[in-house]
Structures are given as C-alpha cells and as structure tokens.
Amino acid sequence: MTLLPRLPARCGSVENIPFRSRPLPAPVEVGSTPPSPRPILALPGSQATLYVELIQVSRHSLEAGSDTPPLLWVRPLLLRQGSQVFNLRATSDLLWPAAGFVPAYAEEVLPLLEQARDPAPHELPARQQLQAFLRQVWRG
Template identity: 65%
Template sequence: MTWLPRLPAKCGSVEAIDSTLNLEGRPLPPSLEGISTSPPRPILTLQGLQATLYVELIQASPHNPRSGWDTPYPTRPGRPAGSTTLLWVRPLLLKQGSQVWNLHPTSDLLWPAAGFTPAYAEEVLPLMEQARDPEGSELSARQLLQEFLRQAWKRPN
C-alpha cells in the first residue's frame, strides 16, 4: 500500500489525487521501502547538573503511584491527586560541556515528565552532527546514561 502525505484542502483529497495519478496498488520504489512513514516524534531535553539529555518522546502515560497501575484518566489539570505523568522516551544524545555523545545503543526509559522541556531543531541538528560514539572513551553509552540519570534523580526540581 502506498501512503500519500496529507495535502492542504484546496489541493483536493488524497482519494482524488490517488485516482488522478493512478497510484493505487503501486509498490514503493526500492529506495523508499525501508523508510518509516510514521510522523516524526518530539525531541525533549532533561537538564542535569553538568549535562543535558536529549530524548525522543515515544508515549506519555498518566500513572498513579498508589495503585501501581496506569489509570484511565486524561493528562490534564484536575486529575486525581497523587498521579503523575510518565514518559516513555528513547535517549538520543548526551551533551556534557563541549562533548556530545551518541546514546542510540542504550535502552528506552520510563521517566517522570517533570523537568522535560521541548528541544528545537536549531539546537538539536548541529548536535547530531557533532555526536560521537563513546566506545573510544572510558565509559560506554550505557554507563554515561546511568551516571546522568543518577544525578538527575537526585537533582531537586
């Protein structure tokens, strides 16, 4: 199945364009088959004492620590007392001073939403070019992430 991007209304509907261009049933070109068609996910930052963690937001989930289970209420003001929003995030980069480390090989995290702020393309794109793998350094990507998380957990909000 071929996915077409959503176009502005004055350009016509996807169905009209599909029938006009006769794209129904056409496979994607080989160069595009492995590319994900899902929308991009937001990039967030978590500031630590001496470093900044850049993550990709996968999902936000309201959580009630008293029950230990996800609760069915929406994330908005007025939700039950004692609840918090947990974020499922995928670590991307860790910036320590002038060093930028690639954290792609690490595991996803569940972390409280408090403290996360949105990152902007102007900030993240140059860092992605500078990022290097920590294999050549003393610490692995996993160890760098664990040390950052220990410091961030102790940090007062």
C-alpha cells in the same frame, strides 16, 4: 533516515504534560505516510543535558483526578557534556517522570546530531554514561 512505526491510537496526549518553560510545537500530520516525527525533549542536569525522543505518555497519570506525576516513555538520543556530545541511540528506552523535561527544537538538536560520537575506548560506554547522568538528575 530510519522511519519509525506509528504510535498506537490509544497513547496519552502530549498536550496534557506540564512541561517547564516553552510549549511543544503543534504536531504536523501530512497524509498517512511517512509517520509524523516524534517530539524531541531535553532533560537538563547540572553538568549535562540528555536529549530524548518521546515515544508515549503514561495514560494512567493523565486520567482525571490522578495525583500521580506523568511518566514518559522516551528513547535516549544524545548526551551533551560541555563541548562533547555522545550518541546514546544504542542504549535502552526509559520510563521517566515528565518533571524536568523541556521541549527541544531543531535549532539546538540538529547541530548536536552532527557532532555526536560514540564514546572512545578510554571513556565510559554510552550505557554507563546514561546511567551516571540519570543518577545525578534523580538525586537532584
């Protein structure tokens, strides 16, 4: 298991993001090490679901009176397309609007982590699969 660095103290608060449906679980802090895990979020699309790790919330969009929708800095983990699950951990981080993201829980993510695989040579590389998914979600 890879331990990730702690977030800077001035990050935006996850509690202020208007997620659809269920609330995020309360963060659990146990001492100073190891760092607490970051929330896992899902972005459902019409034919696939993207699972990401939340890195940071844009502070500018959380300021009082701001009409800018919140932006999230997220790290792609998995892309589930039907019964196939692709490993996206080698792709780049994203800055994406919070609208559409829902919290993902261990019961749904842990089995997917076991099933995740890198794309086969005859399939699109992970980066291109992620780009195609994001284009589809962006268009609505």
